[in-house]
Amino acid sequence: MSHNSFGHLFRVTTWGESHGPAIGCVVDGCPPGLKLDEAWIQPFLDKRRPGSGKYVTQRQEPDQVRILSGVFEGHTTGTPIALMIENQDQRSKDYGEIARSFRPGHADIAYAWKYGIRDYRGGGRASARETAMRVAAGAIARRVLGDGVVIRGALTQIGRDRVDRAAWDWAQTEQNEFWCPDAAAAQRWEALLAGVRKAGSSIGAVIEVQAEGVPVGLGAPIYGKLDADIAAALMSINAVKGVEIGDGFAAAELSGEENADEMRMRQDGSVEFLANHAGGMLGGISTGQPIVARFAVKPTSSILTPRQAVTADGRNTDLLTKGRHDPCVGIRAVPVGEAMLACVLADHLLRHRAQNPEAPVVGRLPLG
Amino acid sequence: MSHNSFGHLFRVTTWGESHGPAIGCVVDGCPPGLKLDEAWIQPFLDKRRPGSGKYVTQRQEPDQVRILSGVFEGHTTGTPIALMIENQDQRSKDYGEIARSFRPGHADIAYAWKYGIRDYRGGGRASARETAMRVAAGAIARRVLGDGVVIRGALTQIGRDRVDRAAWDWAQTEQNEFWCPDAAAAQRWEALLAGVRKAGSSIGAVIEVQAEGVPVGLGAPIYGKLDADIAAALMSINAVKGVEIGDGFAAAELSGEENADEMRMRQDGSVEFLANHAGGMLGGISTGQPIVARFAVKPTSSILTPRQAVTADGRNTDLLTKGRHDPCVGIRAVPVGEAMLACVLADHLLRHRAQNPEAPVVGRLPLG
């Protein structure tokens, strides 16, 4: 058991605090012989990087990743891969009053009660800064999965404003600062977020991640189900409050007739599913359909409007947060969600392979 | 790593198929000296039992649990607790056509592709029958947590019909067959489910589980967060497609001002939270507020209306399912959800205790 590790055969352990000298991770179990260097990982980090747009925190971090072990002559060796990013912009002075108080909705008070210790510097271990290492690990996971598996994410909702699914265009996600797949929604969000930022407020969001080309058979019943592991992985991201697979909560409203993903045989013996309410898995095992998962992110607790709070020495106070923060943390959560999905799939690919080395990649009938 | 175990220090391993001779589980890590016998566990099983009401499967299973180890003279010994329930009513004849076909939305086809094997008998390992052992393990988990922690569940939605939260009354959950906390909703659901059953259809549902009296500090950042483990535990239940903590997806619609759970000092040095949007945890660590989680259950795939399906030998067919099934599996999911929450909390209580043996149960300020 490890509190700071996830995955079993593709196993990621992260370390580091927001305002310490560095953050890092160790990826253990990565198969040998895969192409890997910093140049492969860096672009994924750049997507998540603070200081990279108008709608994210202005903390300046180049987030330059360094591979310290496990790679030799551009290929993985099968031994643990250690990654490190040195922190650059740890302006601790920003944290004057916060150092003496607990923000409503922030993890500080829970850490203080759990550990009996107050590390006030920007959230310490609870900071979203830790997610940089998830993204780096996710880049390695993509190598494990190979080019046949395509993992993408999009922001589908900010506050009450949702994208129009009929207008969904993956290419659009690269055209705006929100990873928004709907051009019209992206335009509306510009105004929406400008208002939020100006008001010193914050707002929640919903992210959708998808994986195409996933082999059949990933997911280990009963307590290593693919959906359960995806749920844990996404819920472990800072500020996430809900997770859905496929239709998610909408499935509760359906009848059995509506919810059935009917099937037809294709000429080549593979099975065509006529719908994907299930989000790519049945009984927690992948079926070859696209994996579809969504997660909801609450608004960040760091806002300029004073809220009733308490001080570390046990007095009431009214607190507002002046530091550098994201008006909508959901935006930077998109690459993080993709990375977590990649890591879960890589882990399950290795787990599946161990028990079923000759399992088919595409599901056909009759069984071979 | 184990595919069929959950929890780390309170560790549950289940085994058994729907139509095998028995199902069972091993609970390892339970502290010694706790009162435990079959009479404590049985009532929880009776709540989940098939054949116990009009709106659940008519399969007749007494679900009589037997403790085979780990208990001596009515108390736990610290060694593994083995439980077993013998299957009684494994009418395999019900599964004639299903043995040759794959139901849309059912795990059969995913198991077949994963394992290359077709165990057609009532879903084999994927059957909801396995959840009996979760409930039994949950009863032991409640002993670990002690009487100070109260765990309850309720059905809050069937199809599109939701309970009125203003009318919530826990006592009502014992007065109807749905674990419904709203008497008026329960009445409406009688008619609703009678219709579903008559039509040979099925329908989805939403369940809410709560835990009161939970000590502060449970949950181990970053990858053993309480919310992440609850999400995995609930998502691992058959047919679950979504999980929420606190406000869940509704949090995405809030501003930072709305979402803040403001705080005031109480006379005794404890902290009063003025709201509970967070659902009892911050940064994945319990704060002493009630833990609140919800999960959505899809309609069962076993319905009397024919659906387009495929046969094991690779032909198209139209399939309807005649066996004994639940029109709304969400009903029996209530005690299962409670049990999973109990198990996660028991596990985290032991984990917290290992690292912080003198941690406070109630959060106060200033820190001790």
Add this chain to the structure above:
Amino acid sequence: MSHNSFGHLFRVTTWGESHGPAIGCVVDGCPPGLKLDEAWIQPFLDKRRPGSGKYVTQRQEPDQVRILSGVFEGHTTGTPIALMIENQDQRSKDYGEIARSFRPGHADIAYAWKYGIRDYRGGGRASARETAMRVAAGAIARRVLGDGVVIRGALTQIGRDRVDRAAWDWAQTEQNEFWCPDAAAAQRWEALLAGVRKAGSSIGAVIEVQAEGVPVGLGAPIYGKLDADIAAALMSINAVKGVEIGDGFAAAELSGEENADEMRMRQDGSVEFLANHAGGMLGGISTGQPIVARFAVKPTSSILTPRQAVTADGRNTDLLTKGRHDPCVGIRAVPVGEAMLACVLADHLLRHRAQNPEAPVVGRLPLG
């Protein structure tokens, strides 16, 4: 983490006390499609069975194993395999005085201090009875390894009397009651053990286990080394006090020149090792040479000569043990050692396969 499980991908969890209703185990992670039934497992159990010879405990246990899950139509399904043996001969009356005292060298007192509970019935969980489930799991592990891997064990020393390695003949191990590979030693041991039994004494022993045909590459550096896992597996057997790989402690006496297992190329590109000081592994990874491990078993603490002891209520006493016990537990430890080696190798085969699905079985040069 689980206190009562071993292995990772081939994962065995055992449960049960010496004098409870039954003992059992769950084997999780076994690949699907392997031939398995009770008839395969039973002969291995019969080898270890109490009451089966002059030199082992006279407790009568048929040790009839039952498969309760994970097997369908004679083949494994990939889901957890549950095994159970009902206890028959739990003569608790034998334990009169022992119930009130602690035997020197017996685990009772350590359990009592650890758990604050006194389960005096024949050692409870600490009893060698638990090893029956190891043997059963080992039989399944052999199926995972396949017929190409041959695992055998032998008793090489009782007290100070060792076998003559020049006289080693595996066929002899089936010809005497000691699994002794040296016919002359076996004859001497008859007299030796008759004396020990008559004196109500007990004596220690050394067991050697070997595995031939093991693929290269098993063992996961640094903390999943094959030798480390074998050491833990063998040391976890009741009464074991030492473990050696290859030359073991004798290696401490060698020079680098003597200890080198020199190598020559064979015509087919495989490598011939000219010696096997290493016991079949380098850096904790198998090389294709025979795996060789030894373990030392102390004399059982149950003897007829009174020893200075203490009572549960804190008084001095002189204690002798009258129950049914093994004069030399090392004899029955032979099949247990074989089983543990089989389990470790099966686990590592699956682990290796996950990370290196196309790894060679035989090591050749140049690398492919």
Add this chain to the structure above:
Amino acid sequence: MSHNSFGHLFRVTTWGESHGPAIGCVVDGCPPGLKLDEAWIQPFLDKRRPGSGKYVTQRQEPDQVRILSGVFEGHTTGTPIALMIENQDQRSKDYGEIARSFRPGHADIAYAWKYGIRDYRGGGRASARETAMRVAAGAIARRVLGDGVVIRGALTQIGRDRVDRAAWDWAQTEQNEFWCPDAAAAQRWEALLAGVRKAGSSIGAVIEVQAEGVPVGLGAPIYGKLDADIAAALMSINAVKGVEIGDGFAAAELSGEENADEMRMRQDGSVEFLANHAGGMLGGISTGQPIVARFAVKPTSSILTPRQAVTADGRNTDLLTKGRHDPCVGIRAVPVGEAMLACVLADHLLRHRAQNPEAPVVGRLPLG
């Protein structure tokens, strides 16, 4: 599961290769509030450091450790502690011929077959350099155990020359370069090792480690026994071929009467053991007696006498190793063995505490 982690609740993950830019580790699960800084860890590293004496490798490494996370204002915070040591003296040129050949008895060939990759630089991950991180983790483990637990090690045998146990004096271990507790033996070893070094040879050794003041009850039956975990921990150290607890292999030669550690009640209700054949544990659980373990280290495979070897491209060769190596790796294994014992005990202390928070530290009778 993680190949490069050990421990469960005190969990250490190491990374790094002999000739990479750095080595490091992450220690997860360390309780909060313990005093910790680099100054505490460094002296333990200095004990193991290469280049520190006449009889160890002349590779020059200051082994300056840096704490990168998990410590705030001189105390642990409960979050993962990351440590790093930058490599300084990675003279790759030393490895000319070795880069093209496989040394007899060295892990290179096993890694090559396992991973299909040849990282020839000084053994890569298999190098003893990795043990620096074990020593660093062990220093943290000592903080977890507290000052009441004293862990010490000694070299008890080089080649065939053993210490005289009657002359054992712990203070002597600080007076010579061998951690030898017997002044006379240390003097003999000077000559012995001078000869070995001059001959370009190497020689094996035996190390003993002890822990005093260990609480009763550590060790989790059946598969988390303290002796099994110590065996795995010691066997995982480079070049180790055998492990003993207490009397070890000598126990095989004893009768039950000789082996019994008889007991007497003390005035204060504690139990006095009249001998310690068991090495401080019964049934894998600590009894409060000193923990005693020994391990045998083979001679290093790097010697100046040519041995029959094979090349990476599959030809026979005669190979001698010119690099900088330890004539007796057993010397530097002393602090490594101490560290591993400390880590296992710290892990078990946390595990015990989780299940038995009020367990006694000293075993008394009657039970409380």
